Amino acid sequence: MTTESRQLPMTVPMPGLPDRVTIYEVGPRDGLQNEPTAVPVEVKAEFVRRLLDAGLDTVELTSFVPQRWVPQLGDAEELLDLLGPLGTGRQRPVLVPNERGLDRALDKGVNAVAVFASATETFARKNLNRSVGESLEMFAPVVRRALDGGAWVRAYVSMCFGDPWEGPVPVGQVVDVCSHLMDLGCDQLSIGDTIGVGTPGHVVRLVTALDDAGIGPDQVAVHFHDTYGQALANTLTALQHGVRVVDAATGGLGGCPYARSATGNLATEDLVWALDGMGVETGVDLDALVSTSTWMAEQLGRPAPSRVVRALAGG
Amino acid sequence: MTTESRQLPMTVPMPGLPDRVTIYEVGPRDGLQNEPTAVPVEVKAEFVRRLLDAGLDTVELTSFVPQRWVPQLGDAEELLDLLGPLGTGRQRPVLVPNERGLDRALDKGVNAVAVFASATETFARKNLNRSVGESLEMFAPVVRRALDGGAWVRAYVSMCFGDPWEGPVPVGQVVDVCSHLMDLGCDQLSIGDTIGVGTPGHVVRLVTALDDAGIGPDQVAVHFHDTYGQALANTLTALQHGVRVVDAATGGLGGCPYARSATGNLATEDLVWALDGMGVETGVDLDALVSTSTWMAEQLGRPAPSRVVRALAGG
Numbered sequence: 001m002t003t004e005s006r007q008l009p010m011t012v013p014m015p016g017l018p019d020r021v022t023i024y025e026v027g028p029r030d031g032l033q034n035e036p037t038a039v040p041v042e043v044k045a046e047f048v049r050r051l052l053d054a055g056l057d058t059v060e061l062t063s064f065v066p067q068r069w070v071p072q073l074g075d076a077e078e079l080l081d082l083l084g085p086l087g088t089g090r091q092r093p094v095l096v097p098n099e100r101g102l103d104r105a106l107d108k109g110v111n112a113v114a115v116f117a118s119a120t121e122t123f124a125r126k127n128l129n130r131s132v133g134e135s136l137e138m139f140a141p142v143v144r145r146a147l148d149g150g151a152w153v154r155a156y157v158s159m160c161f162g163d164p165w166e167g168p169v170p171v172g173q174v175v176d177v178c179s180h181l182m183d184l185g186c187d188q189l190s191i192g193d194t195i196g197v198g199t200p201g202h203v204v205r206l207v208t209a210l211d212d213a214g215i216g217p218d219q220v221a222v223h224f225h226d227t228y229g230q231a232l233a234n235t236l237t238a239l240q241h242g243v244r245v246v247d248a249a250t251g252g253l254g255g256c257p258y259a260r261s262a263t264g265n266l267a268t269e270d271l272v273w274a275l276d277g278m279g280v281e282t283g284v285d286l287d288a289l290v291s292t293s294t295w296m297a298e299q300l301g302r303p304a305p306s307r308v309v310r311a312l313a314g315g
Numbered sequence: 316m317t318t319e320s321r322q323l324p325m326t327v328p329m330p331g332l333p334d335r336v337t338i339y340e341v342g343p344r345d346g347l348q349n350e351p352t353a354v355p356v357e358v359k360a361e362f363v364r365r366l367l368d369a370g371l372d373t374v375e376l377t378s379f380v381p382q383r384w385v386p387q388l389g390d391a392e393e394l395l396d397l398l399g400p401l402g403t404g405r406q407r408p409v410l411v412p413n414e415r416g417l418d419r420a421l422d423k424g425v426n427a428v429a430v431f432a433s434a435t436e437t438f439a440r441k442n443l444n445r446s447v448g449e450s451l452e453m454f455a456p457v458v459r460r461a462l463d464g465g466a467w468v469r470a471y472v473s474m475c476f477g478d479p480w481e482g483p484v485p486v487g488q489v490v491d492v493c494s495h496l497m498d499l500g501c502d503q504l505s506i507g508d509t510i511g512v513g514t515p516g517h518v519v520r521l522v523t524a525l526d527d528a529g530i531g532p533d534q535v536a537v538h539f540h541d542t543y544g545q546a547l548a549n550t551l552t553a554l555q556h557g558v559r560v561v562d563a564a565t566g567g568l569g570g571c572p573y574a575r576s577a578t579g580n581l582a583t584e585d586l587v588w589a590l591d592g593m594g595v596e597t598g599v600d601l602d603a604l605v606s607t608s609t610w611m612a613e614q615l616g617r618p619a620p621s622r623v624v625r626a627l628a629g630g
Contacts (some may be wrong), residue, residue, distance in 0.1 A: 007512050009543075010476070010483040014516030014552075161325070168325040196626075197322050199592025200551065201329030228324075229585035229622035230592070233548045236515065237329075263626065270544035277514025277545070307544035311511075311578065 006312065008286070009277035017236075020281040022245045023268060024190070024221055025051055025059045027296075029095055030265055031253030033063065033072050035300060041075040043299050045082040050295070051250060052086065054288035056268075060114065061087060063095035064104040080108045090152045097128075102142050106149055113146050114154040114190075115139045117181060119174045120163040123194075127158070136180050143184040154188045155181040156223065160206060161198030171209045182215055189220050190247055193234065196227030196263065200237035207241045217242030224266045226252065226305070231266035232274060239280075246271060251293035251304035267306030269293065287312075321627065323601070324592035332551075335596040337560045338583060339505070339536055340366055340374045342611075344410055345580055346568030348378065348387050350615060356390040358614050360397040365610070366565060367401065369603035371583075375429065376402060378410035379419045395423045405467045412443075417457050421464055428461050429469040429505075430454045432496060434489045435478040438509075442473070451495050458499040469503045470496040471538065475521060476513030486524045497530055504535050505562055508549065511542030511578065515552035522556045532557030539581045541567065541620070546581035547589055554595075561586060566608035566619035582621030584608065602627075 028048055032039055039047075044062070051059050061083070067074030076094065080087040093112035096102045105113055117135055118124040124132045139155070146153050159166075160174045178189050191206060207217055222238040222245075224231035235246050252267030272284050286308070293304040294313045303310060343363055347354055354362075359377070366374050376398070382389030391409065395402040408427035411417045420428055432450055433439040439447045454470070461468050474481075475489045493504050506521060522532055537553040537560075539546035550561050567582030587599050601623070608619040609628045618625060 012516040201593040202327040227626045273543050278516040311542045
């Protein structure tokens with residue numbers, strides 16, 4: 001059996017998909033924030049460099065969150081220092097939870113930021129320690145000052161499908177939060193199925209409802225977790241309905257420190273396999289990405305969840 | 316965090332999907348044939364009983380393959396004896412590799428059988444020790460005699476997308492093999508992506524080409540492996556193009572003893588999550604299925620690959 005050759009995706013175009021998709025890589029932030037131990041900052045910098053070398057053009061680097069909240073990302077300044085010119089620009093966003101985080105980010109020359117909102121009251125309370133309304137008030141000056149400073153602004157909206165405490169989340173409730181955030185001036189929304197429960201029909205309904213509310217799919221990114229194996233199917237459905245930006249984490253790392261049932265993100269490699277296989281351009285070199293995940297898995301001391309990584313790295 | 320509730324799929328219908336899908340459960344055969352050690356026959360019988368209790372109406376029970384080829388399934392007669400009336404009927408197919416296997420199956424009162432063909436010469440040689448043409452000649456009397464005896468006949472066609480030795484498999488080559496099998500009188504084809512490399516565009520192309528050759532999607536089942544994370548996306552694509560029967564293995568068990576790179580089948584639970592979530596009826600009780608996989612994982616001494624099982628059994 002040693003003569004089996006290493007597989008690569010075959011290209012057969014799929015009707016209804018775009019020619020090109022932008023992968024918004026969240027591994028260094030969303031992936032590493034959930035690791036049980038902090039990764040050394042030099043390893044993080046090398047991770048980012050390898051991701052960029054693999055052809056990813058948008059990489060979210062870290063979060064300027066207080067160290068006591070997420071100690072895993074307590075080295076945001078040091079990371080940007082190590083990255084130098086690689087760590088700035090509109091395709092190197094960082095998460096900023098509040099004005100203090102924005103100040104820290106702006107001090108480091110960042111000019112793309114993301115805020116992290118919740119579609120549900122319970123998760124807003126647990127994650128942000130305030131109501132949805134209060135959190136939107138908190139974000140208003142963050143977004144305004146970021147825009148005034150010339151930065152690009154994304155808003156994550158978490159728990160857009162189901163909430164671990166509240167259950168199914170009404171689409172209208174999600175649209176309301178999204179509309180508020182767009183009214184603040186955000187450039188892009190990332191609608192998240194933080195606990196991975198959604199299925200394709202729900203994706204169509206939400207993307208359509210946002211469009212009906214004036215938030216077109218060109219302003220929307222999708223962010224799926226693979227907790228129940230639905231992430232890729234949901235993502236491809238969103239792409240068939242006009243979405244062009246997809247969040248993914250190399251290796252399938254990730255989760256959420258505030259919700260136990262939120263496990264790994266859509267693996268960038270599994271997404272790239274699908275898109276390569278359908279002739280959708282991403283600019284990403286799959287082999288380089290798999291090598292990066294294999295290396296990162298060694299740093300973390302456990303195998304990457306990505307199916308593609310497991311299949312190719314074992315071959 | 317202990318107040319997070321157990322999740323269930325929310326139902327939001329998806330345009331373009333059927334009202335009902337038949338799951339063709341392959342766990343007891345395709346799943347267990349690849350286990351490193353043989354499972355006791357009493358455990359196999361209990362596995363089948365639990366699958367039926369969970370609402371699966373079609374369960375492939377075993378293979379009447381020579382014991383020296385697949386020792387894991389060397390107890391086909393004993394299994395059918397243990398199952399009694401549960402083990403026969405047109406929704407309890409068994410695999411028969413050749414006329415000798417058919418004789419053994421018919422002796423046990425089986426009246427649904429499946430043959431296992433290959434779309435590629437290399438895999439035909441490795442799996443069947445003969446050319447594709449020779450294997451079709453071998454199947455001819457098996458299919459004819461099974462039909463003459465009143466049995467329902469399915470033909471698996473493996474390596475329909477990529478082959479670990481030959482690479483991409485031309486669609487025309489797959490259609491030729493499928494047409495030969497349908498000409499023999501088979502009731503249903505199961506087109507298999509044995510090594511899991513295909514993507515949705517390829518699925519559309521193959522299903523369309525079969526339809527153009529007179530083999531409509533009502534005669535076709537799909538059989539995907541999740542080696543590269545594509546199984547569910549491919550399956551849902553097939554359902555959007557008229558296919559109504561899906562092969563899956565409870566827990567995501569399975570693989571192929573003759574191809575190292577063929578890993579787990581589409582997990583029945585992950586499929587049911589998706590279909591429940593889109594309001595497509597399967598008749599399956601997801602909780603009962605997850606309990607079955609959890610129990611089977613204990614028997615096998617390792618966790619089930621299914622993401623749904625891991626999420627729900629850990630919750």
